[in-house]
Amino acid sequence: QQQVKQSPQSLIVQKGGISIINCAYENTAFDYFPWYQQFPGKGPALLIAIRPDVSEKKEGRFTISFNKSAKQFSLHIMDSQPGDSATYFCAASKIETSGSRLTFGEGTQLTVNP
Amino acid sequence: DSGVTQTPKHLITATGQRVTLRCSPRSGDLSVYWYQQSLDQGLQFLIQYYNGEERAKGNILERFSAQQFPDLHSELNLSSLELGDSALYFCASSVGFEFSYGYTFGSGTRLTVV
Numbered sequence: 001q002q003q004v005k006q007s008p009q010s011l012i013v014q015k016g017g018i019s020i021i022n023c024a025y026e027n028t029a030f031d032y033f034p035w036y037q038q039f040p041g042k043g044p045a046l047l048i049a050i051r052p053d054v055s056e057k058k059e060g061r062f063t064i065s066f067n068k069s070a071k072q073f074s075l076h077i078m079d080s081q082p083g084d085s086a087t088y089f090c091a092a093s094k095i096e097t098s099g100s101r102l103t104f105g106e107g108t109q110l111t112v113n114p
Numbered sequence: 115d116s117g118v119t120q121t122p123k124h125l126i127t128a129t130g131q132r133v134t135l136r137c138s139p140r141s142g143d144l145s146v147y148w149y150q151q152s153l154d155q156g157l158q159f160l161i162q163y164y165n166g167e168e169r170a171k172g173n174i175l176e177r178f179s180a181q182q183f184p185d186l187h188s189e190l191n192l193s194s195l196e197l198g199d200s201a202l203y204f205c206a207s208s209v210g211f212e213f214s215y216g217y218t219f220g221s222g223t224r225l226t227v228v
Contacts, residue, residue, distance in 0.1 A: 101159040
């Protein structure tokens with residue numbers, strides 16, 4: 001019930017291409033779905049997040065698509081750049097005012113070739 | 115600099131030993147979270163403190179313990195260390211729930227047990 005499944009494990013994209021990472025969750029109580037970006041030697045940093053009351057959210061080149069009935073959400077990176085090369089994690093949690101744990105996916109190592 | 119400070123950055127110790135990892139949250143943040151990141155287990159939630167009180171517990175081993183002090187800094191104590199405890203340990207902090215900012219992660223402590 002607490003798992004978040006992420007795919008693919010690794011992804012290689014050419015500069016200018018679209019990177020797509022998918023996640024699926026089981027716990028229907030989850031109501032907050034963030035994506036984190038992690039560079040080597042650094043902690044994860046919030047990239048973009050969505051609530052289940054919307055089906056899509058766009059911030060610059062990054063878009064989250066959310067399918068509540070299928071319990072799936074995905075990250076699209078448009079016009080991928082070499083600087084986007086990093087590990088991406090989807091996550092999910094149940095919102096609490098004091099904050100709550102994030103359940104992370106397994107991570108996707110993205111490489112954008114110049 | 116994320117504002118979350120973790121010390122030390124690197125730690126090498128022998129099996130059976132005990133270590134303490136320290137985390138200073140971002141100024142004003144009341145919640146502190148500890149996560150373990152290993153190659154085979156990904157990012158796993160360990161424990162959360164909110165304003166000095168334990169708020170949530172994940173799959174934290176009995177050999178591990180944590181606390182949050184009145185000045186809101188937190189310590190994670192790992193005892194009777196085993197080779198499998200080698201991992202990156204991240205601390206994150208938040209005021210409570212912040213949709214736009216999520217949880218701010220520190221740069222982590224890399225623990226190597228030999």
